[in-house]
Amino acid sequence: MNAELTRNNDSKAYYTFRDEEKEVEFKRHDMPTPWMNYLSNGTFHTMLSHAGGGVAFYKSPQIWRITRYRFFHLPMDRSGPYIYVQDAKTGSYWCPTSEPALDKPEEWKSAHGMGYTRFEAKRGGIAARTVYFVGPHENSLIWNLNLTNEGTEAKELKVYAYAEFGMMEFMRELQWQCYNKHQVSVQYHEGEALVYRYGVENQPKPEETPLVYLAADTPLAGYDGDREEFIGSYRSETNPAAIENGGCTGSTLLGGDPCGALQFNVTLQPGESRTINVFLGTATDETEVSRAIFHSREAGFVEASFQALKENWSGYLGAWESRLPDQDAERMINIWNPYQAHRNFLFSRNISFYATGTFRGVGYRDTAQDILSVVPFDTELALDKLKLLLGQQYRDGHVNHYFFPNEGWEPVTSIHSDDHLWTALSAWDLLAETGDAAFLQAKVPYYDGGEGTVYEHLRAAIDFTASQLGSRGFPLMLRSDWNDQLFRVCREGKGESIWTSMQLGTVLLRMIDLAAAAGHPEDTVRYGAMYELQRELVNSIGWDGRWFRRAIMDDGRFLGSDEHDEAKIWLNAQTWATISGMADVDKGLQAMDSVREMLDTELGIKKIHPSITTFPDPADPLTNYNKGTGENGAVFCHANTWAIIAECLLGRGDLAYKYYRQLLPNVAMDKAGLWRYKAEPYVYASNLFGPESDKFGLANVSWLTGTAAWMYVAVTQYILGVKPVLNGLSIDPCIPADWEGFTVKRRFRGCVYDISVTNANKVCKGVKSITADGVLLEGNILPAYPGRSSVKVEVVL
Structure with missing residues (x-):
């Protein structure tokens, strides 16, 4: 019997959405794959799973990877920033994350929110609530742990915070760890903290390599900086020797495999609660380490950091709010799609559960497309990224395929027919969003010397393509x-x-x-x-x-x-x-x-048909992908977005919405089955195995995919039809004929447009009338309203 058939494919048994809180909550730790979240302040980042596995890095996962994560290895989803709670009398211990300790909580759930992940668990009368997040005030991952004794007797606990440090340069660690490990250290800091120093010779940017600290706002009962002392021989994070042998050993490290482990002894009376905050952070030098630790321990620091995080996301997502007849779509458009798109904007295609973060850097074509979904939320961020990309352009107009602004490595210089053209779309969107053409005159250097205005860079891209035409007149590949x-x-x-x-x-x-x-x-x-x-x-x-x-x-x-x-x-x-x-x-x-x-299937549109096995030459087929996978007959979600846009332009709203809805992640998961789909139901994947594969419906490469940006553009600008243009805000929905209407609040040029669309005539497309604050407009473009904070718009289809 197929083992998959014996598993519970009812997604309700695994997760639920909490839309008012902008969260997705998990009911089980044993998901088909790690379901991730990205915690970040733009400089310090952590990828964290629903079960607590993950990796922290400073700016770049290539050269400043702080902790280890074992991609593709078993046990799955190791290691992570773990907390262990041990009963001092019995010696039994468990983790609020459920993983990795063998003893599991009696009650457990976790949740991903906007920039944070929370775990709530109970065992032996102890309730633990842990919130992990990266705040805006320090470059650190904050572990906010609250313990409550719900029993009738006092509890003596030993609590451990543990992180396994990596050797920062991930590829060099794989290749040269036998020598590099002798050049790292973990030392005890006088401020009751551990400080990890990576000082390997011939680093790319040694002057920018930070110190890493692990500290807390609670007095220490012990610590370890040597992984061998804390974990032990022939053991793992599941059964650390130090925990089973009475506590941390006080080890430091001058060469070896580094870690950070802190021990706290806590006594809780019945009904008593205790909060412990742990800080895994980076700082430039010893003085900065001391300052950061002192700042983090100040009263109210953690609370203020979390409040600022919440306010930042509230402000960001406040650029758009819609109410639709379809709750799945509404959730995705208002919350998870822009959230995912922002993470794409930060990380390009660099690091995820599927991508090891070792080689991609910033992809030119990828990032140019990611800009499109950030423009409506933050034009300054978008413009800065556009300028960063244009700095990779040569005077003749072509560009580097991908590059490494943090690492300083040489770029990948292969020349593709499309890369250099994408930035014009980003620039046009910026112009339409702001109505201000001044940025087109900003000077940006060329990669091979000299500089030109933004517009001159864009013109050079066109000129390059014009100089690279084939014998039939099309652009050369x-x-x-x-x-x-x-x-x-x-x-x-x-x-x-x-x-x-x-x-x-x-x-x-x-x-x-x-x-x-x-x-x-x-x-x-x-x-x-x-x-x-x-x-x-x-x-x-x-x-x-x-x-x-x-x-x-x-x-x-x-x-x-x-x-x-x-x-x-x-x-x-x-x-x-x-x-x-x-x-x-x-x-x-x-x-x-x-x-x-x-090409259409019940789980999305295939990229090609039929899949390739022998074309154009059996000895040299066009692809090595198996049938139904990747670029060979898979449902390539990124490309599906353009089918949605095309159908909207053709006026076929029912079909456009069919294509959109069938790839909503939770909808696709329910159709394929949770144990076939496997990836997260709250963010888009790059592709799904197609019907010619025996794993039809398997989702691959989630989170970091151009699907996020283009799906946002497709649904907001073409299905809902609220699209910035040069002279205002165009309103041209293309919706299912059975929709009675929808509403959108859209921030545009300093004004909030409160748009109500009614569809009493049951059409897919065609604006009959638009009124703004009671004034009937000609055409379907809303003008800008300088000086106004809001305008009420009524649209009749």
């Missing part, structure tokens, strides 16, 4: 386009990307606006001519009869054609043909009909 696997179709440098032509068309329409705003009307004519030329190519050479072709290979054959047995149709070419406005109307409708007929 170069190393690849957005589909990385396509490097195999252009090894000889002749392959052309029809999809990049569509991306270019989308960008050119934005560049016409940006050129006018930047004071370069001469460019608008040129961009218009380029657009029309590419549009003609897309509708002629790019059309295969029922859908658009994907690319032209080195040998001149088309990729994505009905003439082949495999990889006949590719999702991206069908969606971007409409997004770009290039597709003739009949062709756009036919292409998206082909998507529905050939």
Whole structure:
């Protein structure tokens, strides 16, 4: 019998949403995979699971990884910032996180919230409540532990806080730990703390490498800095020797495997509570360590830090609030989608349960897309990131594929046909959001010397693509386009990307606006001519009869054609043909009909069909992915977002919403089954195994995926239709016909637009009237209202 069938697939037995608190609560610790949260103040970060496993790092998980996390190893989800509660009389001990001690709580639950994770557990008459978070006032992970004696007798407890320190440079640790471990130390600090120093020779940035401290606001009964002394031989976090042998040993470390373990002895009378706050933090030097510890121990510090965290997220998410007929969608749009998108913005595709954080750095195309979902919430953050990206551009217009601003390593310099074009979309969104074109004149250096304005950088990107056209007139594929696997179709440098032509068309329409705003009307004519030329190519050479072709290979054959047995149709070419406005109307409708007929599944839209096994050459197929996985017939969620946008542009709201709703994580999990889906039900995954796989519905690479940014854009700007444009806020919903309406509060240019949409006519699309504070407007664009704090908008479809 399939073991999966014997498991409980009822998601209600595992988790529940607490929408008023903006939390997701977990009822069991033994999930199919670790369900993560990211705790961060922008400098100090911790990835923490629902069961307490995770990793802390300072700025970069490549060179300043503070704690160890054992990716892909068993036991799963180790190690973490653990707390052990031991009965001093019996010696039995347990963890409020449930893991890793063998004795489990009698009652247990945990929850992820906005920037914090909470554990609540009971055993032997002791109730423990632990909140982990990173506050804005110090670069530290705060462990806020509250213990209550719910029994009738006094309890003597030994409480331990434990973290296993890593050697910061993760790859060097794997390769050279036998030597590097002799160059690290853990020393006792006179302020009752442990200080970990990583001082390995030839570090990338030794002058910026912080000291790590582990301290508390409670007097210590013991400590350990040597992992071997605390854990012991042939043991693990499950059964630390120090806990079983009476307490910490007082070890420090001058070479070896470092850790931080603090012991507290606590006596609780019946009904008595005690709070212990532990601080795992970083500081620049010994003086700064002492200052940070003193500050953290001040009365009210923890409470003020947590309150500031809550207020920061309340302000951030206050940019948008919607009320919809669909509670699952409402929750995702108001809470989890923007929260996930913000974490993508911070970490690009760097570190998650699936990605070890060892090689990616900041991806140019990834981060340019992540900016799109941050613009509505924080334009300054978005602009700073845009400038960071443009600093990776060469004078000829191409860019570094990904780079390492914290680590200072050499960038990955492969040249792709799409990378440099993405930033124009970010710049246009910033202009539409703010209405202020001044940032286009800001100077940004080129990677290979000199500098140019933001607009000049964007223009250079267009000029580069214009200089890299193939014999058929489409942009050359170069190393690849957005589909990385396509490097195999252009090894000889002749392959052309029809999809990049569509991306270019989308960008050119934005560049016409940006050129006018930047004071370069001469460019608008040129961009218009380029657009029309590419549009003609897309509708002629790019059309295969029922859908658009994907690319032209080195040998001149088309990729994505009905003439082949495999990889006949590719999702991206069908969606971007409409997004770009290039597709003739009949062709756009036919292409998206082909998507529905050939690519759609009950769990989302496949990237290609049929999957590849032998194409174009059995000896050298286009991909090594198994059928139904990754880029070979999986449901690539990121690409699904563009199908939603395309259907909205075509006015087919019912179909657009079908595509949107079927990939809501909790909806997809319920459809696939919790033990098949496995990943978190509150954040998007990059892809799901497709129907040609024996694991159809398995979610992969959650949290850090472009799905988050584009899904937010798709649902807010196209389904709900509230989209900033240069002269105001466009209102153009495309919703299911059976929706009676919805409401949105949208912060825009200093004013809150309180928008109520009614759909008594049961249509998918088409604005009949708009009134703002009782005044009937012409058209469907709300103007800016300088000086007003709010405006009430009524929309009739």
